[in-house]
Amino acid sequence: MAGPAKSSVEVVVVGGGIAGAFVSKSLQSHAQVVLIEPKDYLEIPYAELRSKVEPSFAERTLIKHTDYLPDVHIINSRATGVTEKEVLTEDGGSVPYDYLVIATGHLDSSTTIRDDRLEEFKQDKQKIESSQSILIIGGGPVGVELAGEIATDYPSKKVTLVHKGSRLLEFIGPKASKKALDWLISKKVDVLLNQTVDVTSMEASSGIYTLSSGEKITADCHFVCVGKPIGSGWLSDSVVKEALDPKGRLMVDKHLRVRGSQIIFAAGDITDIPEIKQGYLAQAHAMVIAKNIKLLINGSSESKLATYTAKSSAPALVSLGRNSGVAQISCFSFSGWLPAIIKSRDLFVGKVRKEMGLKA
Numbered sequence: 001m002a003g004p005a006k007s008s009v010e011v012v013v014v015g016g017g018i019a020g021a022f023v024s025k026s027l028q029s030h031a032q033v034v035l036i037e038p039k040d041y042l043e044i045p046y047a048e049l050r051s052k053v054e055p056s057f058a059e060r061t062l063i064k065h066t067d068y069l070p071d072v073h074i075i076n077s078r079a080t081g082v083t084e085k086e087v088l089t090e091d092g093g094s095v096p097y098d099y100l101v102i103a104t105g106h107l108d109s110s111t112t113i114r115d116d117r118l119e120e121f122k123q124d125k126q127k128i129e130s131s132q133s134i135l136i137i138g139g140g141p142v143g144v145e146l147a148g149e150i151a152t153d154y155p156s157k158k159v160t161l162v163h164k165g166s167r168l169l170e171f172i173g174p175k176a177s178k179k180a181l182d183w184l185i186s187k188k189v190d191v192l193l194n195q196t197v198d199v200t201s202m203e204a205s206s207g208i209y210t211l212s213s214g215e216k217i218t219a220d221c222h223f224v225c226v227g228k229p230i231g232s233g234w235l236s237d238s239v240v241k242e243a244l245d246p247k248g249r250l251m252v253d254k255h256l257r258v259r260g261s262q263i264i265f266a267a268g269d270i271t272d273i274p275e276i277k278q279g280y281l282a283q284a285h286a287m288v289i290a291k292n293i294k295l296l297i298n299g300s301s302e303s304k305l306a307t308y309t310a311k312s313s314a315p316a317l318v319s320l321g322r323n324s325g326v327a328q329i330s331c332f333s334f335s336g337w338l339p340a341i342i343k344s345r346d347l348f349v350g351k352v353r354k355e356m357g358l359k360a
Contacts, residue, residue, distance in 0.1 A: 006032070008032060009098045010032045010096055010097050010098045010099075011031045011032065011034070011097065011099045012036065012100050012101070013035045013036070013101045014036045014102050015268070018045065019105070019285055019286045020103035021042045021065070021356070022283050022287065023289055023290050030294055031293070031297060033071070034074075035069065035072050035073070035074045036075045036078075036079050038112045039111075040064060040076055040112060040113060040114055042062070042068075043061060043062055044279075046278075048142075053150060055124075060349050060353065063353070063356065064114060075093070077089040077091045081234060097263075098263065101265045101289055102235070104270055105230075106227075106229065106269055108231070127221050128157070131157065134158070135209060135217065135222040135223070137223070137226060138161075138224065139168040140168075140225065140227060141171070144184070148324070151321060152187070152320075152323070155188075159187075161189055161191050161192070162197050162217075163193050163194075164194070168184075168193075171277075171316070172328045179334075192217075195212055199222060207221075232270055235250070249270060249272040250270050250271055251271075252273065254309075255288070256271070257292075265289045265292070271285065273308070275310045275311045276314055278314070291306045292305045313330045313331075315328065321344065322340070325338075325340045325342070325343055325344045326339055327339040
């Protein structure tokens with residue numbers, strides 16, 4: 001028996017990360033969905049660092065959009081603006097919408113072709129393997145997790161992590177931060193806090209880097225793991241420009257609609273929701289938005305719309321190699337094998353693939 005007819009309502013999703021991917025998948029059988037995204041693949045972001053030491057892992061973490069969005073029109077271009085009726089694209093196109101979902105997260109400099117991204121991971125592994133000493137710049141979750149992956153898979157290599165803050169992982173509490181620091185030190189990672197390093201200061205071919213303190217350190221290669229800017233620059237002269245806060249994030253209401261609009265939604269890291277920015281929360285945003293757009297398509301009243309409540313004490317998990325990790329749940333923190341079982345072994349890759357309707 002055939003299902004209900006697909007609506008002619010046009011839904012445009014800008015951004016093909018976790019939030020945009022799940023919105024698109026959830027709505028593809030209910031509306032005419034267009035995904036605007038320069039990359040031809042979804043990259044599961046919390047698996048990126050494992051792929052640097054194990055490139056074959058990326059075969060499962062880089063998912064072609066066409067593999068899970070058979071009924072979505074995919075435009076591989078960058079959005080450059082939004083009017084009251086259309087999204088403008090870098091290639092000169094304009095895409096009309098009845099509902100719009102903005103999910104452009106943070107700026108991403110990764111290559112737009114999946115095969116090229118796989119090659120980048122192979123080059124990263126070669127870079128690590130050919131180096132005896134490695135400098136990691138940035139002590140947020142990316143820098144800490146990369147240090148953990150290298151220290152686990154290459155215990156003989158000298159790893160130095162430089163962080164400008166007074167403690168690692170400032171998005172979680174001091175106790176969890178200290179547990180991560182202690183683990184890194186136990187793996188002989190040299191952690192330098194309250195320091196910065198300008199990679200342009202590296203003396204030609206010598207591998208000598210100068211810290212902000214004036215101290216010089218030597219490394220055969222480096223990885224920059226500092227935070228990326230919010231991906232909202234393209235909205236600065238758009239119909240939603242008044243909804244951007246001073247940090248460039250989109251202010252949203254309890255239904256995840258952009259402030260001042262009834263038909264434009266936002267999800268993921270680009271929102272001003274006061275909670276940690278993690279993939280599973282972006283996915284939760286996507287589910288609320290998809291539900292609300294379905295309700296609106298079916299003519300439901302405002303009172304029927306789903307609401308989203310900020311998860312101010314949401315669990316945070318940081319992987320420390322394959323067999324350890326740090327977790328913070330409410331005011332409690334713990335480390336070791338339990339966080340590893342929850343996250344570190346597979347980094348939720350199998351879970352995401354199953355939810356996308358793919359083989360885990």
